[in-house]
Amino acid sequence: MTSEDVSRARADKPVIDGRVGARTELDGRSVILLTANNYLGLAGDTDIIERSCAAARQYGSGSTLNPPLATTPLHEQLCETLAQFHHTSSALLFNSCTSANVAVACTLAGKDDRIFSDRLNHASIIDGCRLSPAKTRIYENRDLDHLDALLSEPHHGARLVITDGIFSMEGDAADLPRMIALCRRHNATLVVDESHAAGVIGPGGRGTAALQGCAGDIDLYTGTLSKAFGGFAGGYVAGRADLVRRLHDHGRFYMFTTAITPSSAAGALAAIERVMRDDTLVRRLAENAARLRAGLKALGLRILGHDHPITPILVGDEQKAREFSRELLRDGVYIGAICFPIVARGEARLRAQASAAHSTADIDEAITAIGKAARRVGLIG
Ligand SMILES: Cc1ncc(COP(=O)(O)O)c(C=O)c1O
Structure with missing residues (x-):
């Protein structure tokens, strides 16, 4: 500058x-x-910074490769740890949660499908819905009667419901147990963005769904490495293996962009391991x-x-x-x-x-x- x-x-x-x-x-x-997303203070933690710097020395400053072409043990270990953290079978890294949300909306919903999105969802979910070939129906913030009414409209394609776990400008939580019940009744897939919840709330910091006792019933989580987990640029999805596989094989915001840096992967991994340990x-x-x-x-x-x-x-x-x-x-x-x-x-x-x-x-x-x-x-x- x-x-x-x-x-x-x-x-x-x-x-x-x-x-x-x-x-x-x-x-x-x-x-x-008093305005940062550095929830656990790990963005300034000397040990996390050291782990991140050591990875840069070992693997270089950037991966310079698109994720489908090659990976490092650090990226693989981070995926496994994120899957464990959310009690899911599978996870996939993106270079931000913004990319993950856009990929979810564009890859998991086709032109004959419908997305149901909360009016106060994060901008990246809104943009994902705008880019998706699917038609989006917006329900009022946390108004599950409205969601129920929209899900009840006759429709033959697949249904994808997307919500923030914690709404970023309000700090309110989605009612996930009720959303799970609604999704089951209407045969819809439920995606929860835990960017402001993973590492932040719930037992062991496992997020909104864990806090509400329904962690195992969410089809897919999206999340970020940029808040509680050390403030690194990076995002992820974690959830059902079939959905994660579709994002891996067809997600344009996964395939056509560079993998997160080894230093981000190592630092975020160190942060999540810390949270899981203590x-x-x-x-x-x-x-x-x-x-x-x-x-x-x-x-x-x-x-x-x-x-x-x-x-x-x-x-x-x-x-x-x-x-x-x-x-x-x-x-x-x-x-x-x-x-x-x-x-x-x-x-x-x-x-x-x-x-x-x-x-x-x-x-x-x-x-x-x-x-x-x-x-x-x-x-x-
Ligand atoms: C709910 C939510 N989702 C996604 C994001 C975007 O995360 P990232 O910085 O990894 O793109 C944010 C960041 O502000 C957020 O609050």
Whole structure:
């Protein structure tokens, strides 16, 4: 980056100058980072970084190959570990969960089939549906009566239901046991995106389905390596072997793109192994998230979601949300403002996300700073 590039970037977003963690260097000073998907703090973990660097030294900086042509033991081991993590028989790596979601919608549903997608699903699911030859029916967010009605419409092709496990801008969970029952009744395949749940919630961090006691009943999971599992660029599917095989053999977003780097595979593998060995970080994350949520509610702010580290502070007006974020940064805490088109107009928010890396003192300091900034911008009295 030239100095001009840096100034331009700085004009509309802060520049990170140091390793991400509970705190990071932002625009040259140390702030509490409360806006990252670094749920377990593993993106800044020295051991994970070392495993990643060692793989680059051994295999090179990139795989430079499309996945069907060749693989490494690291990529294979990561697939096996992801399958075990989700209690499924098979898994396949993609270079992002975005690619995985698009591949699922385009490969598992043909022109005579139908996809049923939640209105608040992640953008990559929405884009996958737009690119898919199948017709998409959208049901209102978590409205399973609406889904039931759409599934009941006469139709002879296959049915694919896709949902986020945890909705990324709200922090709400899908009701998976009820969705499984509906899918069985209507002979539909259920795909759950666990990007904000794998390594984050549920027993041992195994995700929304594990939390709701139905991990073995999901046909296919999609997920990312870019959040709890060390922040590496990469995504995956895990689930029924026949579906994974179809994605392997026909998924264009799998075949025609370069495999994730060996350093990403090694680092993510180290992160998942850590979570499977020891749930200390998952429990620490839950404690921090609960403390943050309770503290923000006690301030009188409008907080969305339940029992998940995604803790959106609803502001409404976009200008005010940006001002709130700027004021908060002045007090040493960074939470980015989320505005249209990421969320609907009039629903701007600051999405606070605790990490296992935060100390109790960090969380308390952040709550105090949020209270002061919220008063200054007139959100609370
Ligand atoms: C629910 C959900 N799915 C998919 C993605 C995309 O993940 P990736 O960064 O691996 O493309 C995200 C990332 O923000 C997400 O929140």
